[in-house]
Amino acid sequence: MTENKTGKQLLTRLIPFVIFIGVSVFLYIGLFKDASVLESTFIGRPVPEFALNDLVDPSLAHDKSVLKGKPMLLNVWATWCPTCYAEHKYLNQLAAEGVYIAGMNYKDDRVKALNWLAELDNPYKISLFDPDGMLGLDLGVYGAPETFFIDSQGIIQYKHVGDINTRNWNGKLKAVYEQLK
Amino acid sequence: MKKIILLLSVLVSFSIAAAIDVYKFDNEEQEALFKTLTAELRCPKCQNNNLADSNASIAKDMRQKTYNMVIEGKNEDQIVDYWVDRFGNFVIYKPPVTLATSILWVAPGLFVVLGFVIIVRNSRRKLRTRDEDEDEDELTGADKDRLAKILKDSEK
Numbered sequence: 001m002t003e004n005k006t007g008k009q010l011l012t013r014l015i016p017f018v019i020f021i022g023v024s025v026f027l028y029i030g031l032f033k034d035a036s037v038l039e040s041t042f043i044g045r046p047v048p049e050f051a052l053n054d055l056v057d058p059s060l061a062h063d064k065s066v067l068k069g070k071p072m073l074l075n076v077w078a079t080w081c082p083t084c085y086a087e088h089k090y091l092n093q094l095a096a097e098g099v100y101i102a103g104m105n106y107k108d109d110r111v112k113a114l115n116w117l118a119e120l121d122n123p124y125k126i127s128l129f130d131p132d133g134m135l136g137l138d139l140g141v142y143g144a145p146e147t148f149f150i151d152s153q154g155i156i157q158y159k160h161v162g163d164i165n166t167r168n169w170n171g172k173l174k175a176v177y178e179q180l181k
Numbered sequence: 182m183k184k185i186i187l188l189l190s191v192l193v194s195f196s197i198a199a200a201i202d203v204y205k206f207d208n209e210e211q212e213a214l215f216k217t218l219t220a221e222l223r224c225p226k227c228q229n230n231n232l233a234d235s236n237a238s239i240a241k242d243m244r245q246k247t248y249n250m251v252i253e254g255k256n257e258d259q260i261v262d263y264w265v266d267r268f269g270n271f272v273i274y275k276p277p278v279t280l281a282t283s284i285l286w287v288a289p290g291l292f293v294v295l296g297f298v299i300i301v302r303n304s305r306r307k308l309r310t311r312d313e314d315e316d317e318d319e320l321t322g323a324d325k326d327r328l329a330k331i332l333k334d335s336e337k
Contacts, residue, residue: 038225041269107238133242140267142225142239 040140040159047074047154048138055105055113055127066126068154071180072100073147075124075164076136078108079116081144087163088120094169095123099177102126106144107133149173151180204248215251218260219244221275225268 047067054060067074075091077084095101103124105113110129117127130136139148149158158176160168206212219233224240232240232247243264250260264272276282320328 035228036226038271039269041266107242133238134246137242137246138267140225140269142268 037161038140038142040156042140042148042156042159045156047148047150047156048135050128050135050138052104052128052130052135055103055110055117055129058110058129062126062128064154066128067102067150068152070100070152071177072102072125072150073177074102074104074150076104076106076139076141076144076146076148078106078144079112080108083163084145085120087145087165088123090163090165090169091123092121094164095125100125102128104128104130104135106130106136106141149176149180153181207252211251214257215248218247218251218257221273222247222261222264223272223274225272231274 047064049064050062052062054062073094075087077087091101101123103126105127108129108131110131113129117124128135133141143161145163147160147164148156149160151157157180158173160173164173204212204215206215216233220231222232222243224230224232224235224237224243226237226239227235230237230240232243247260247264250263255263261273270276276285278286
């Protein structure tokens with residue numbers, strides 16, 4: 001047998017091993033992926049049309065033009081959501097640091113929501129009130145809290161599912177916010 | 182014992198009744214379409230529940246919106262597109278053919294072809310080695326003499 005032939009045979013024998021390594025790496029990565037986080041279909045798309053009343057002043061109507069003009073976060077929250085409670089303190093801190101945050105009260109009760117803001121402080125520059133969750137559906141919201149990163153053109157650049165905290169803000173989200181134009 | 186069974190059956194029937202919303206349709210086609218859609222669409226909040234089976238609040242909203250669209254006269258494709266547009270391909274159980282999912286269709290065929298190629302090559306190699314064995318039977322003059330000598334020696 002020639003050298004060349006042994007080399008070739010060795011390669012053929014290695015193929016199953018290489019496939020095994022490939023599958024292992026694939027499955028290993030899968031272990032650390034949070035399956036409950038869906039990729040948003042809205043990245044790079046403008047905020048959809050909507051007509052919602054203000055949470056604080058019910059006579060005030062808002063449309064998509066309020067989510068435009070400057071880089072901002074749109075935070076979807078509700079009083080029935082424990083994670084939102086955990087997140088709220090940090091949102092107050094971000095608002096104090098000058099981050100522009102719009103709030104969308106999602107499938108909630110107006111009185112409860114107002115009490116919550118009175119008690120825990122209000123980090124939102126604008127508060128939309130979406131009692132039946134219809135803008136939520138149009139934005140692909142499937143839980144709370146969710147936070148959309150919107151640039152000054154009103155284009156959604158990023159969506160974060162779950163609470164914002166010191167760790168993920170400093171880890172990634174701050175950079176995403178600072179890149180918004 | 183009978184009381185327990187009665188209690189259990191009451192409890193079970195309550196929990197089943199809780200999952201049933203009442204929808205009124207104009208005709209049977211609409212009802213059938215609604216049933217197909219809620220069975221085919223997946224609740225985004227739950228890992229493996231369709232809209233019909235899920236009691237998550239998002240699934241209820243989606244059922245309601247799906248119902249509204251059915252009543253408006255939208256067809257199946259329009260409604261499915263509406264949901265995929267908002268929640269991505271996750272909401273449909275049947276994946277679309279894209280570059281990323283093409284492996285689902287290609288892999289089985291590939292395995293059959295690959296297996297076939299391996300079988301053919303292996304059998305060819307066996308044939309070839311057999312041929313080579315036969316070739317080796319035809320020894321050259323010097324080898325023949327050597328063999329004869331060895332055999333002679335071993336007889337001793």
